Amino acid sequence: MISYIRGELVTISNDSIVVDNNGIGYNIFIPTSILGSLPHCGSEVKIHTYFLVREDTQSLYGFLKRDDLEIFKMLISVNGIGPKGALAILSTLTPDELKFAILSDDSKAISKAPGVGSKTAQRCIIELKDKINISSTDSSPINVEELSGTVSSAKTEAVSALVVLGYSQSEAYKAVNNLPAEYDTVEEIIKQALKNLL
Numbered sequence: 001m002i003s004y005i006r007g008e009l010v011t012i013s014n015d016s017i018v019v020d021n022n023g024i025g026y027n028i029f030i031p032t033s034i035l036g037s038l039p040h041c042g043s044e045v046k047i048h049t050y051f052l053v054r055e056d057t058q059s060l061y062g063f064l065k066r067d068d069l070e071i072f073k074m075l076i077s078v079n080g081i082g083p084k085g086a087l088a089i090l091s092t093l094t095p096d097e098l099k100f101a102i103l104s105d106d107s108k109a110i111s112k113a114p115g116v117g118s119k120t121a122q123r124c125i126i127e128l129k130d131k132i133n134i135s136s137t138d139s140s141p142i143n144v145e146e147l148s149g150t151v152s153s154a155k156t157e158a159v160s161a162l163v164v165l166g167y168s169q170s171e172a173y174k175a176v177n178n179l180p181a182e183y184d185t186v187e188e189i190i191k192q193a194l195k196n197l198l
Contacts, residue, residue: 002051002060009045012038015087018063019047028062029083031090037064052083071095077126080120080134088113089124099132100170109168129143158189167197 005028006183007021015032018025027049037047047062048069062085064067068090075086092113093101103111103172110121155176162172175193 001143002049004048004061005060006044006046009039009041009043012041017045019046019062021047023050026060029059029087030062031068031087033091033094034064034068044149050083059083065095071098075124075127078120078124080123081116083115085115085120087164088115097170098172100174101168102128102132104169106174108171109170154184154186154189157186158193161190162197163191171197 005021005026007019008021009017009058010025011018014035016027016029017038018027020026022109024029028049030047033186047064048066049063050061050069050072052059052061054092061072063072072083072086072090075081075089076083089098091112093109097109100106105125107118107121107125110116110124111118116124158176159169159172162175163169166177172193174190175196179189179192182194
């Protein structure tokens, strides 16, 4: 119903903002991860919104990018994840990190969000894995073959080593996948991936 709101950013709080559009102040719930990307109060802002209407409430949820809004819609389509749960996930993980977590079956990363247990995280992966558009990530393109398991043995070993060192599977995949092809030994890959992770 309300696709986006453009107006003056009036107030910023921990989990919401107020945008003034033609004298009407819209209270919009946001993930905390976008707080650092918002302009200062008094600036014009365009927020892509999801308008939720329930028997007892009407709420607006907002995002700076349309892509992030689409991820939010996907999350709330998962059984057991409501708007608050979806915001908690997107406050803990950026949309790109969430996509990597889903594609690499990293339920541990998703369950770090407050109120999201391991069963809900697993359900999220199962229900969304086929819906994620990997070409729409903001970072460098993901190699589909590598994520689907035909990754070189050196890269596979490097990812396993990084997980042993305490990094999540999605962090490890992302760091290894972003490396140029010139690094082909396990030691080189781990060394360069660690530089990206630090």
